[in-house]
Amino acid sequence: NAGVTQTPKFRVLKTGQSMTLLCAQDMNHEYMYWYRQDPGMGLRLIHYSVGEGTTAKGEVPDGYNVSRLKKQNFLLGLESAAPSQTSVYFCASSYISEQYFGPGTRLTVT
Amino acid sequence: AQKVTQAQTEISVVEKEDVTLDCVYETRDTTYYLFWYKQPPSGELVFLIRRNSFDEQNEISGRYSWNFQKSTSSFNFTITASQVVDSAVYFCALSAPIYNQGGKLIFGQGTELSVKP
Numbered sequence: 001n002a003g004v005t006q007t008p009k010f011r012v013l014k015t016g017q018s019m020t021l022l023c024a025q026d027m028n029h030e031y032m033y034w035y036r037q038d039p040g041m042g043l044r045l046i047h048y049s050v051g052e053g054t055t056a057k058g059e060v061p062d063g064y065n066v067s068r069l070k071k072q073n074f075l076l077g078l079e080s081a082a083p084s085q086t087s088v089y090f091c092a093s094s095y096i097s098e099q100y101f102g103p104g105t106r107l108t109v110t
Numbered sequence: 111a112q113k114v115t116q117a118q119t120e121i122s123v124v125e126k127e128d129v130t131l132d133c134v135y136e137t138r139d140t141t142y143y144l145f146w147y148k149q150p151p152s153g154e155l156v157f158l159i160r161r162n163s164f165d166e167q168n169e170i171s172g173r174y175s176w177n178f179q180k181s182t183s184s185f186n187f188t189i190t191a192s193q194v195v196d197s198a199v200y201f202c203a204l205s206a207p208i209y210n211q212g213g214k215l216i217f218g219q220g221t222e223l224s225v226k227p
Contacts, residue, residue: 042217097143101155
C-alpha cells in the first residue's frame with residue numbers, strides 16, 4: 001500500500017516549457033487535490049477533484065490545468081512555465097475528512 | 111471567508127522546555143475540522159491530529175497536547191519537554207465539510223520551531 005505518490009520528485013524547467021506532474025493514490029479515494037507551497041507560507045489549493053472525470057478550481061488556479069481520467073490519478077499540467085511557478089507541489093487524496101499527502105515535487109523554473 | 115492565523119512565525123527553545131504553538135481560525139461553517147501537521151526539514155507533511163467542531167475535548171498524545179476552544183476560535187498545540195527532533199515547521203489547518211469545495215484545507219502560515227540542545 002503505497003498511499004499517495006508523486007512523479008517526479010524534482011524538476012527544473014526553463015520559462016515557457018511545459019510539463020505534467022503525476023499524482024497516484026491506491027486508497028480508492030474519491031477526492032484529490034493539488035496544492036503549492038511557497039517559502040514562508042502554508043499550502044494553497046490549486047485545483048481539486050471530487051471524482052473521476054471532474055475537476056474544479058481552487059484558490060490559485062491560473063497557469064495550471066488538471067485532469068482526472070482515472071480515479072487513482074490526478075495530473076497537474078503547466079502549459080507555459082513561469083518563474084512565479086517555482087514552488088513545492090503537494091498532491092493529496094481524501095475519503096472523509098482527513099487528507100493524505102504525497103511527498104511533494106520541487107519545481108524550479110528559470 | 112475561512113482563515114487560519116498562526117501569529118508566531120518562529121519559536122526557539124532549549125531542549126526540555128515546554129512550548130505552545132498558537133492557532134486562531136475563522137469560519138462561518140458550523141461543521142468543520144481542524145488539523146495540525148508537522149513538516150520536518152525533509153519536507154514531507156506529517157499528520158498529527160484532526161479535531162471536529164463538535165468535539166472540544168482536549169487531547170493528549172505522549173508529549174503532545176491540543177487545546178480546542180470554540181469560544182475563542184483557537185486550537186493550540188503544546189509540546190511538553192521538547193526534544194531536538196521536534197524541530198520542524200508546524201501548520202494548523204481548517205477544512206470545510208467534504209461537500210463544500212471538496213473539503214479543501216486552509217492552512218496557516220506555519221510556525222518554525224527550533225529546539226536547541
